[in-house]
Amino acid sequence: MSIALSAEDISRALVRISHEILERNHGSKNVVLLGIPTRGAHLAVRIAGIMSKIEGANIPFGTLDITLHRDDLRMRPPKAIMPTLIPQSGIEGKDVILVDDVLFSGRTIRSALDALGEVGRPKTVQLAVLVDRGHRELPIKADFVGKNLPSSLDQSIRVSLSETDGTDEVVIEPRVQL
Amino acid sequence: MKHLLSIADLSAAEATKILDTATELARTSDGQIKKLPTLRGRTIVNLFAEDSTRTRISFEAAAKRLSADVINFSAKGSSISKGESLKDTALTLQAMGADAVVIRHGASGAAQRLADNEWMSGSVINAGDGTHEHPSQALLDAFTIRKHLGKGSSDLQGVHVAIVGDILHSRVARSNVLLLSLLGAKVTLVAPPTLLPIGVETWPCTFSYDLDSVLPLVDAVMMLRVQQERMTELFFPNPREYSRYYGLNAERMRTLKKTAIVMHPGPMNRGLEISAEVADSARSVITEQVSNGVSVRMAILFVLLTGSHLEVGSM
């Protein structure tokens, strides 16, 4: 087990991502952040907080649950369905930033795009992730990356956040064989 | 969880999982989204060996909202009415590749027979078997009660529910007694002594012969339909007398707590077990039970048809 990102690394990465989002979108005016539960949702709240400090404006944020849109429902027991909470302003014509903790095969993001399609038609959809560990199975790429962590398939990446796990860190560890 | 045959097979956690899932699904269908891709490519058969338009439509709507393919196999005009055995019907469904069978049948235990034998491999969902159980109805009733009376938590601790009427022949009552007590509610059955089963004192509930003494105490009252055939089987003198002692009318409704709700699994006999004023009153959540039924049945299909018990290769 090795610590890939410390609490400080995480907070620095989120600040940088926030700046990059503002830069790419020429400010925050048209931006809506949607986190993918569970940890993506907490990251979206944090990024929204940082952006709002920088901009001195309210940044709309919400959650987008993808459980009902997964393509692997036949194979594994689903996680509990989490709420999808879209801000009052909606997403129609907005620049939607999807936020997740780890980008891996890309299947979660594909499901998220499907789920988003049910909610409305944004102007653009961008993707922010804390960690990109590679091994993509679909043509999907992140626009904002906290840290690239090339890993092997027999490793797993565990993201802890204070909101759910009591502490902020990202560790690489051997995959537990089930 | 592969099948839903009886509430007795559920743990409190499993029941709560279905209700929580239904809550999220209800939120989804409140918006403009009417259809989810979740069960795309799956086949669900509604095998209704006994007429029940409401339950069949409810399951059909639930399956379609999750994008499943639905095949309806109903009593009238089908091979079931021509004396085909349950076994042969099951073998047919297996050959058609049904992922799940929603079965309504006049014989108690029919759903369990379907699940226990090696006639077919899909999930079996009991949509009412004889006078045994009707688990999806109980789940939607619990969902409705939780929505109105749940004290913020996920269980029904402290909620008191009266179930009134023909308990002896009611699968709705059997499933509800098990589920509501599992979730922490107190249940009181109210019926004339002829319509309470032998051994009811061993059920996880209390019972009474006197509706008037129970009504002021409860948070929800569930009225059961009195079947036409009971009238000729010596269970009570006549419908008038039944109604006088066990019918819920406006006068009796006034003795309920202010917050109490009135439920009925339908179809109602207006004027017999429930008066029109009560059925149409603000306390009545009867039509809401119907719409909740779709969300709860979506949740049941979702929980049973997703997961690793299915035979698929790994990728």
Add this chain to the structure above:
Amino acid sequence: MIQPKYHIKNGTLPNGEKKDISIENGVILSIDNVGSVASISSDYVVVDAKGSRVLPGLVDLHTHLREPGREDSETVLTGSRAGAKGGFTALSAMANTSPVADTAGVVEQVFRLGQEAGYLDVFPIGAVTEGLLGLSLSEIGAMADSIARVRIFSDDGNCVFDPLLMRRALEYVKKFGGVIAQHAQDPRLTVGSQMNEGEISSRLGLKGWPAVAEEAIIARDVLLTEHVKSRLHVCHVTTAGGVEIIRWAKQRGIDVTAEVTPHHLLLTDDLASTYDPIYKVNPPLRSHADVHALREALAEGIIDIVATDHAPHPTESKDCEWQEASFGMLGLETALSIVQKTMVDTGLMDWQQVSERMSHTPARIGGYEKHGQQIAVGSTANLLVIDPSQIWHVDRDLTMSKSTNTPYHGHTLPGVITHTFFQGRATVIDSVVQKIGEVQ
């Protein structure tokens, strides 16, 4: 055809004595102390029964052989083979065939089929009422006078419900010392009934079959029997309350006998929780308390005999929903093992009592003269050999019966019947049913 002679050595008789028994010409020729015979003539077939019990051939007063009418589920021949396998040398064929055994013609046909099969004696039971309909008496006298010499009359499957008709039947059979075997079930209290009424039927939503439906008829019938001074046999008693009524009647000196089935000595109503109709039977399986009372009553002699109520059904009658399924289960091949398991291995009865309950007393009730005799020189050689220390596995695919509806499939039971002798001929050798009617 010359019958082989048999020398059964080292066997233990019901009373516990170890003896060597020689059989010749259909009778017991000699009974000697073990090893006391210097040499056995080489024309004897020697059966070593060391460690085994030698018992009188069993007599069943309640068998459904289904012929004529339902030969798809059992015939007199297949039922006879199943009986031989189970140690029986006499069966009583119930009258609910198609046509019903309510005339001399039908009972003589069944009787002859039994003789032709040759594995054991088949004694027909005559219907009490014409067509089992409960409306008018059948030709009881003609059946009694036929070559089948019918002495037991029963509408089994149906109860003789009309009290006047029951009274007349009890009176009528006095002419020739007959007996009415009543299927005690009040039909009004059991309309559509599926299983024992109680906590479990209520939970399962299966229509209840109250104990009182049986007990009320038993009570009525013992009083009628007392009034007309006749003889009553109560079929398949299943309830503790029924036992108490019979106890009371016997104390009053009423001429009543009663039977219990092996399955009611072992199985209980909670098995219905599977909804598997293999456990659906009439009368229904009852509670643990009832099973306990039945065992006590059989040991005490309040219940006189064990009778199988062997009821074969084709697969499709059980491979369905509970309420659609037929009532009944197989019993002949497992009866003695179940009695050993429930009564002997539990210490409630010894083998002498088993012989009384399953051979001597049923033969006396039915008036079957060549059966149920004491194991003594000169007695008809109707015998069985069972090794109580061995176990066997019940496999429905290996039944001698034409049907497979045994509730014991997959069970391991004690007591292996190795030999059955019917009138001196071995119908079963080393647990294998022999071909009778062909040269051995």
